[in-house]
Amino acid sequence: MSQTPMTIRGAEKLREELDYLKNQLRPRIIEAIAEAREHGDLKENAEYHAAREQQGFCEGRIQDIEGKLSQAQIIDVTKLPNNGRVIFGATVALLKCDTEEEIRYRIVGDDEADIKEGLISVNSPIARGLIGKEADDVVVIRTPAGEVEYEILEVEYL
Structure with missing residues (x-):
C-alpha cells in the first residue's frame, strides 16, 4: 500500500x-x-x-x-530547511494577477483540505501547479473557470 x-x-x-x-x-x-x-x-x-x-x-x-x-x-514541514520552494505542507502567499487579490493557501493532504480555512489538497489543480515553484514565480493554473495567473509572493514552512 x-x-x-x-x-x-x-x-x-x-x-x-x-x-x-x-x-x-x-x-x-x-x-x-x-x-x-x-x-x-x-x-x-x-x-x-x-x-x-x-x-x-x-x-x-x-x-x-x-x-x-x-x-x-x-x-512536519517546520523541520525542513526552507529553500523557498513550494512543497507539501508549505503556506503560500499568492497574488491573483487579474484582480490583484492576495490569497494564502497551505498545501495539505486530501482529508485535511478545507478551502474556507485556506487548506488545499496536494492533489488540487492549484497545488499541483504550485509545487516546485519559488517566490516571484508566475504560474498559470487551469481551473474549471479557465486559466488563472498567480504570482507567488512568499513561501513559508509553518
Missing part, C-alpha cells in the same frame, strides 16, 4: 476524532442499544434500530480513520 501525505495537524485532528468516537460516542451508543433492548420486541423497536444504525456509522468511521492513520506519511 502506498503512503498518503498528511501534516502533523491533520494527523492530530484524526486522532482526536478517533479518541472521541472510541471513548465517548461508542459507549453512549452501547448504552442506548442496551436501553432500547429493555423495551422488548426488537422487530418494531425504532430506538433499537436507530441506535444499531448509529453504531454501524460509528464503527465504520473508526475503521476509516484507523486505516488513514496507518497509511499516513506524516510530514
Whole structure:
C-alpha cells in the first residue's frame, strides 16, 4: 500500500476524532442499544434500530480513520530547511494577477483540505501547479473557470 501525505495537524485532528468516537460516542451508543433492548420486541423497536444504525456509522468511521492513520506519511514541514520552494505542507502567499487579490493557501493532504480555512489538497489543480515553484514565480493554473495567473509572493514552512 502506498503512503498518503498528511501534516502533523491533520494527523492530530484524526486522532482526536478517533479518541472521541472510541471513548465517548461508542459507549453512549452501547448504552442506548442496551436501553432500547429493555423495551422488548426488537422487530418494531425504532430506538433499537436507530441506535444499531448509529453504531454501524460509528464503527465504520473508526475503521476509516484507523486505516488513514496507518497509511499516513506524516510530514512536519517546520523541520525542513526552507529553500523557498513550494512543497507539501508549505503556506503560500499568492497574488491573483487579474484582480490583484492576495490569497494564502497551505498545501495539505486530501482529508485535511478545507478551502474556507485556506487548506488545499496536494492533489488540487492549484497545488499541483504550485509545487516546485519559488517566490516571484508566475504560474498559470487551469481551473474549471479557465486559466488563472498567480504570482507567488512568499513561501513559508509553518
